Amino acid sequence: xxxxxxxxxxxxxxxxxxxxxxxxxxxxxxxxxxxxxxxxxxxxxxxxxxxxxxxxxxxxxxxxxxxxxxxxxxxxxxxxxxxxxxxxxxxxxxxxxxxxxxxxxxxxxxxxxxxxxxxxxxxxxxxxxxxxxxxxxxxxxxxxxxxxxxxxxxxxxxxxxxxxxxxxxxxxxxxxxxxxxxxxxxxxxxxxxxxxxxxxxxxxxxxxxxxxxxxxxxxxxxxxxxxxxxxxxxxxxxxxxxxxxxxxxxxxxxxxxxxxxxxxxxxxxxxxxxxxxxxxxxxxxxxxxxxxxxx
Ligand SMILES: [Ca+2]
Numbered sequence: 001x002x003x004x005x006x007x008x009x010x011x012x013x014x015x016x017x018x019x020x021x022x023x024x025x026x027x028x029x030x031x032x033x034x035x036x037x038x039x040x041x042x043x044x045x046x047x048x049x050x051x052x053x054x055x056x057x058x059x060x061x062x063x064x065x066x067x068x069x070x071x072x073x074x075x076x077x078x079x080x081x082x083x084x085x086x087x088x089x090x091x092x093x094x095x096x097x098x099x100x101x102x103x104x105x106x107x108x109x110x111x112x113x114x115x116x117x118x119x120x121x122x123x124x125x126x127x128x129x130x131x132x133x134x135x136x137x138x139x140x141x142x143x144x145x146x147x148x149x150x151x152x153x154x155x156x157x158x159x160x161x162x163x164x165x166x167x168x169x170x171x172x173x174x175x176x177x178x179x180x181x182x183x184x185x186x187x188x189x190x191x192x193x194x195x196x197x198x199x200x201x202x203x204x205x206x207x208x209x210x211x212x213x214x215x216x217x218x219x220x221x222x223x224x225x226x227x228x229x230x231x232x233x234x235x236x237x238x239x240x241x242x243x244x245x246x247x248x249x250x251x252x253x254x255x256x257x258x259x260x261x262x263x264x265x266x267x268x269x270x271x272x273x274x275x276x277x278x279x280x281x282x283x284x285x286x287x288x289x290x291x292x293x294x295x
Contacts, residue, residue, distance in 0.1 A: 006144045008129040010121035011037040011069040012057030020058045021163055024068045029061035031186040034148045035068045038075025038124040039169060047156055052164050056121055059163035060190045067162055067188050067200050071155045073170040075124030082116035089116065131172040138176055145185035149211055150178035157218025161225050162200065167216050182207045199232050
């Protein structure tokens with residue numbers, strides 16, 4: 001990413017493990033990567049009937065509590081090129097399409113075709129990578145942070161938890177036509193605070209003023225799970241307002257026991273981020289010990 005390459009990563013397929021929260025796998029846990037979860041589009045074009053794929057890994061990342069995935073894209077029963085005699089083709093040959101499935105060719109209808117049907121976040125991630133390629137084709141000067149920020153801002157908003165669908169469902173056309181620039185688009189951090197709520201960092205502070213939380217996440221994030229957005233209390237912003245935003249900026253994103261009360265995610269206690277001061281980009285406690293990761 002520091003070399004100017006857009007890195008799109010699959011979130012992982014562990015969404016059905018336990019509560020599913022805290023299951024995003026490497027490299028999808030990288031704050032810089034564009035991490036993609038999977039939706040089941042129910043084989044219809046309208047998004048209204050789409051559901052989160054049960055296998056799609058959910059955030060936040062373990063240990064460092066990065067909010068993931070960044071967005072979602074269709075990943076269930078995606079038809080793509082078949083690798084003849086590959087492990088999958090051999091072990092799960094039933095997923096190979098027959099010629100008659102996609103071509104009017106009665107003489108060969110029951111023969112193995114050139115395509116294969118598969119589900120997984122590995123199928124969703126290329127949807128986003130393709131959209132990124134189109135964005136770069138239109139404007140080769142765009143940096144990875146701008147690509148990521150535009151993909152997220154232009155995504156179709158939903159009301160699921162931020163750790164399930166991120167900024168929403170990929171809208172390739174809207175992404176190609178999106179505007180705005182960012183020099184940094186690290187995914188924000190989540191914090192389980194002493195009040196039982198989980199707060200996330202304000203993207204307008206992290207990425208720049210045009211990338212407000214409302215623009216990135218939408219106004220109804222979490223409402224499908226009964227979550228209402230509330231201002232971050234002064235006790236949390238005190239001393240680290242540069243990270244968590246003012247009382248009118250950042251919002252609590254969820255009050256879901258599966259997340260807020262999960263010892264598997266938060267290590268049995270609360271995250272220690274509320275004692276963090278200074279700017280996010282300089283803070284090794286948050287972004288890890290490798291200084292190169294903090295640029
Ligand atoms: Ca659909």
